[in-house]
Amino acid sequence: MTQADDLVQLAIDVAREAGELARRRRGEGVEIAATKSAAADIVTAADREVEALIRRRLAQERAGDGFFGEESGAEAGTSGLTWVVDPIDGTVNYAYGIPEYAVSIAVVEGEPDPQHWHGLVGVVYAPAMQELFTATVGGGAWFAPTTAGGAPRRRLAVNEAPTDTGALVATGFGYDPATHVGDLARLGRVMPLARDIRRIGSASLDLAAVAAGRLDGYFERGLRPWDHAAGALLVEEAGGVVGGLPGQRPSTALTIAAGPVLFAQLEQAIDGR
Ligand code: LIP
Numbered sequence: 001m002t003q004a005d006d007l008v009q010l011a012i013d014v015a016r017e018a019g020e021l022a023r024r025r026r027g028e029g030v031e032i033a034a035t036k037s038a039a040a041d042i043v044t045a046a047d048r049e050v051e052a053l054i055r056r057r058l059a060q061e062r063a064g065d066g067f068f069g070e071e072s073g074a075e076a077g078t079s080g081l082t083w084v085v086d087p088i089d090g091t092v093n094y095a096y097g098i099p100e101y102a103v104s105i106a107v108v109e110g111e112p113d114p115q116h117w118h119g120l121v122g123v124v125y126a127p128a129m130q131e132l133f134t135a136t137v138g139g140g141a142w143f144a145p146t147t148a149g150g151a152p153r154r155r156l157a158v159n160e161a162p163t164d165t166g167a168l169v170a171t172g173f174g175y176d177p178a179t180h181v182g183d184l185a186r187l188g189r190v191m192p193l194a195r196d197i198r199r200i201g202s203a204s205l206d207l208a209a210v211a212a213g214r215l216d217g218y219f220e221r222g223l224r225p226w227d228h229a230a231g232a233l234l235v236e237e238a239g240g241v242v243g244g245l246p247g248q249r250p251s252t253a254l255t256i257a258a259g260p261v262l263f264a265q266l267e268q269a270i271d272g273r
Contacts, residue, residue, distance in 0.1 A: 004120040004136035007062075007081075007107050011123040012134060014057045015103045016146065018050045019127030022088050022103065025049065026128070030095050041175035042091060047071050051087035054105065058083050068112050070226045081120070082112040084229035089124075090202030099128035104204035106229035114225045115249050122233035124204045133208040133234055141211045141237035156211045158240035161261035166195030167216035169266070170206045173199070174222040182273075183221060189269045190219065193262070203255070207231025210257045211238035217258030217266055228255050245272045 025046040033045045051071040058067065066077030069085040083105065088094050090101035103125045108117035122141075124133040130150070135141040144153035162168075169190060173183045187197070198215065200206050203223050209215040211234035228250045232242040241263040244251045256266050 002136070002138070004107070004139060008121045008123065008134060008136050008139075010058075010061055011083075011105045011107060011121050012125075012132065014054055015105050015123045015125040016127075016132070017057065018054050018087060019103045019125045021053055022046055022050050022094070022101070023127040026094060026097070032095065038175040038177075040092070042095060043071060044088070044091060044095060046094070047088045047091060050103070051085060054083075054085050054087060054103075065107075066112055068225065070224065074112060076112075080109055082108050082117070084108055084112070084226050086204065086226035086229075089204040089227060090200075093201045098201065100126070100200050100202050100205055101128065102126045102202055102204045102208075104226065104230045106226075106233065108229060112225075114229070114251060117229075119229065119233040119236070122230035122237075124208045124230050124234065126205060126208075131208075133211065135211075135230075135233045135237040137233065137237070139237070141234045143212055156234065156238040157213060158210055158235065158238045158259040159213045159216050159262075160259055162193075162195075162216050167193055167258075167262050167265075168196055168198065169194045170198040170200055170209065170215050170218040172201065172203065172206070172220040172222070179222065186219070186221065186270055186273065189271070189273075190266060193265050193269055203227035204231040207242075207257055208234050210240055211235045217256070217262045219254070219256045219266055219270060221254050222252060223250065223255045224252060232257065243267065 064079040066082035086104040094101040107121040141156040
């Protein structure tokens with residue numbers, strides 16, 4: 001058993017407990033608690049409650065590890081490991097009752113900076129769809145439905161190079177309207193590669209879809225570390241490539257994820273802009 005093997009089951013258990021809380025709260029009705037970077041960048045009471053549950057469970061089980069969460073910020077640990085958490089990724093979907101939202105939990109080693117950290121574990125759990133995506137470094141990426149009596153887990157693999165029909169590519173747009181001109185120009189540079197575009201609204205589920213071959217590729221500007229930390233490991237362990245600006249790791253400036261051939265094509269088309 002590797003260190004990642006030891007950690008992934010805890011990540012799964014906590015993600016499923018957190019996801020079920022999110023799902024219950026969604027059924028009871030959603031309360032917008034605040035806005036953040038822009039009027040459209042909402043946080044619900046459930047975001048905060050779910051992250052508090054995750055933080056409490058990890059403090060019980062892994063007291064020496066660091067924590068880096070979307071809603072409650074960062075706290076350094078002493079173990080060299082950090083849990084990077086988005087309690088409800090796809091918050092706007094969640095608020096509107098769209099089922100594409102997920103609990104995203106990653107464990108990284110080293111400095112809690114996406115440019116330097118080493119991903120060990122990634123778990124993305126979509127409670128409304130009862131879908132669980134997991135990966136451990138060197139252990140592959142896996143999908144398992146969590147419905148009672150669901151099919152056994154299966155190993156994930158990204159799609160090979162897209163056919164002449166073009167690639168099915170997902171993206172997203174920032175909460176700040178001032179960023180939309182650049183986002184749309186970037187989309188225009190990618191369109192010649194695409195058969196069609198999808199806008200799912202949850203980066204972790206976009207990345208999980210690339211790992212599962214449900215998408216050929218994904219790119220987005222504006223992601224935060226907790227949006228991509230778990231999903232990036234899913235894609236890499238499924239044989240894909242994840243990057244950002246040319247030669248860099250994913251960052252708020254840009255995230256790109258695809259199989260190797262399409263990744264290079266997307267990187268060239270986006271050209272770092
Ligand atoms: C969301 C991402 C999505 C992006 C949204 C937002 P949140 O994360 O998952 O891909 O387009 O702007 O960043 O805010 O729901 O955790």
